[in-house]
Amino acid sequence: MAAEAIKESMEAGVPLPENIQKLVNFMEDTGGDLNDYVKLNQDYAELDNQDLLHEYYKNTKPHLNAEEINFLMEDQFSFDEDVDDDREIRRKKLALKEQVASAKTHLEETKSKYYADLKSGSKLTSEQQDAINFYSKSKEIAEYEKKANSTFLNKTNTFFGDKFKGFEYNVGDKNYRLNVNDVDKVKKTQSDINNFIGKFLDENRQIKDEAGYHKSLYTAMNSDTVAKYFYEQGKADALKQSVASSKNISMDPRQALTDNVDTGGIKVRVLGETSNDFKFKIKNKK
Numbered sequence: 001m002a003a004e005a006i007k008e009s010m011e012a013g014v015p016l017p018e019n020i021q022k023l024v025n026f027m028e029d030t031g032g033d034l035n036d037y038v039k040l041n042q043d044y045a046e047l048d049n050q051d052l053l054h055e056y057y058k059n060t061k062p063h064l065n066a067e068e069i070n071f072l073m074e075d076q077f078s079f080d081e082d083v084d085d086d087r088e089i090r091r092k093k094l095a096l097k098e099q100v101a102s103a104k105t106h107l108e109e110t111k112s113k114y115y116a117d118l119k120s121g122s123k124l125t126s127e128q129q130d131a132i133n134f135y136s137k138s139k140e141i142a143e144y145e146k147k148a149n150s151t152f153l154n155k156t157n158t159f160f161g162d163k164f165k166g167f168e169y170n171v172g173d174k175n176y177r178l179n180v181n182d183v184d185k186v187k188k189t190q191s192d193i194n195n196f197i198g199k200f201l202d203e204n205r206q207i208k209d210e211a212g213y214h215k216s217l218y219t220a221m222n223s224d225t226v227a228k229y230f231y232e233q234g235k236a237d238a239l240k241q242s243v244a245s246s247k248n249i250s251m252d253p254r255q256a257l258t259d260n261v262d263t264g265g266i267k268v269r270v271l272g273e274t275s276n277d278f279k280f281k282i283k284n285k286k
Contacts, residue, residue: 044107049100053077056103059110153191160187169227176227 044052050073057069064072077096079089166179180186189195200213207213219226 044104044111049096052100052103052107056099056106060106156187156191160184170224171228171231176231 044055047055053073054066054069057064057072061069077092077099079092081089084092160183164180164183166177169176169178196216197213200207200209200216202208
């Protein structure tokens, strides 16, 4: 199919068949549409001078409307045999003849340039019609994408303007702001979504890190939820640490009852192993 041929050509640079390529060239060079292209396929010899010139001026002066073209033709070539002298009449007839010759040459050259292997009276084949429809749709999509990209970049520049102070996260009933050190770098990186996707693709544009891709995408789509989780987790960890520090219980074994205790002025020695045979001696320090 012609549409498939154009798509392949756009994606891989494969040359188009000559007849389809000429359709594309006509639309790109002249800005014309399908109707303009079909009009090329006519026998200009069958047109009278007025119709021929009108078609010529439409082709070469697209900025003029029908009324302006008629005025131009009347001003340049019309005459009144009862009023104008012979020399003026002859001059305008000669000018008309020259302009008609130029018009025929131009229209035939245009027809030859863009209309390949189509005979007078023939119509576009279904393949050519598909090609034109596909190409027109592709141009329409390209224009839409260009406009959408321009809008996105304008809004991005505005967002990262002087009023940008960082990214805000909603955590329950509180808002937290994450400051950005290099705003220009972040703006440049995030202006093209391919910078994000490309991190997870190999040289053949096939995914190589599906876990990382889905984790990053989930985090991006649920940023406040993720922020809240780590906020709550941080509070829980801090509470555990605080409780453990406040208890501060020593698990070292107590000293045996037979240990010596030095009170400073008096030296005490505990005798016995249990409370039943508990005894002590007091000895003054000298």
